[in-house]
Amino acid sequence: MRYEQCEPGIEVNGESLGATVDAFKQYPAVVSKYLVKHALVKTTNGKPESIDRASWYPLDKWLAAYHEIAREVGINSLYTIGKKIPENATFPAHLTDVRAALGSLDIAYHLNHRKNGTLMFDPGTGTMLDGIGHYRVELSDTERKARIVCEEPYPCEFDRGLITALANRFEPMAKTIHDNSTPCRKKGDSTCTYLVSW
Ligand SMILES: [Zn+2]
Incomplete structure (x- = not known):
C-alpha cells in the first residue's frame, strides 16, 4: 500500500509522532522543520510547538513528513523510529509472549489510528475499520518462527x-530479517515480508 492511497479522515495518535521526536533527539531541528511544513504543529513566536502525545494527527500529512525526514536524514533513521514505537504505542493488554505480541500486531496498529474520530479497532466488539491496510501475521505451529506480510503505508x-x-521485548535473542525474495515497498511494491525467529 502506498501512503498516497490512504483514505482521508484517518489520524494517528500523538505517541507515534512523539516516538519519532525521541528517535531524532540529535536532529530536533530537522523533525520540527517537517512537522511545521506539513502543518502538524504550529509555531509560536517563530518556535515550533511540541507534539501533544494525547492528541491525534492527520495520517496523510504525517506520512508525507516522514518520507521527507527519511530523505534528509537517511533511510536508516526509519529503522530507529520503528524501534521506538513499541515503547510508546497502545498494545492490547495481557501480552505475555512473543506469539501473542506478534499475533496482536494488526489490532495494535488499528488501535493507534482512528477514522473520522472513531478508533479503528473496537476491543469490545472486535470490529476493525478499513483504510490503512494490514499486518498479516502467520505464526508457525511447530517452529519458533513467524512470517509477517506488511501491507500498509508505513x-x-x-x-x-x-x-x-x-519481538525482542519478549525474546531478546529474536532475529527479524526482511525477506529479500519477496516484493519490497522500497522498490515501489505494495508489501514487504519479514521473517522472525526466536
Ligand atoms: Zn521492504
Missing part, C-alpha cells in the same frame, strides 16, 4: 525496526 525500514523491537 516505510519498509520503519516496520523492520518496529517488528524487531516488539
Whole structure:
C-alpha cells in the first residue's frame, strides 16, 4: 500500500509522532522543520510547538513528513523510529509472549489510528475499520518462527525496526530479517515480508 492511497479522515495518535521526536533527539531541528511544513504543529513566536502525545494527527500529512525526514536524514533513521514505537504505542493488554505480541500486531496498529474520530479497532466488539491496510501475521505451529506480510503505508525500514523491537521485548535473542525474495515497498511494491525467529 502506498501512503498516497490512504483514505482521508484517518489520524494517528500523538505517541507515534512523539516516538519519532525521541528517535531524532540529535536532529530536533530537522523533525520540527517537517512537522511545521506539513502543518502538524504550529509555531509560536517563530518556535515550533511540541507534539501533544494525547492528541491525534492527520495520517496523510504525517506520512508525507516522514518520507521527507527519511530523505534528509537517511533511510536508516526509519529503522530507529520503528524501534521506538513499541515503547510508546497502545498494545492490547495481557501480552505475555512473543506469539501473542506478534499475533496482536494488526489490532495494535488499528488501535493507534482512528477514522473520522472513531478508533479503528473496537476491543469490545472486535470490529476493525478499513483504510490503512494490514499486518498479516502467520505464526508457525511447530517452529519458533513467524512470517509477517506488511501491507500498509508505513516505510519498509520503519516496520523492520518496529517488528524487531516488539519481538525482542519478549525474546531478546529474536532475529527479524526482511525477506529479500519477496516484493519490497522500497522498490515501489505494495508489501514487504519479514521473517522472525526466536
Ligand atoms: Zn521492504
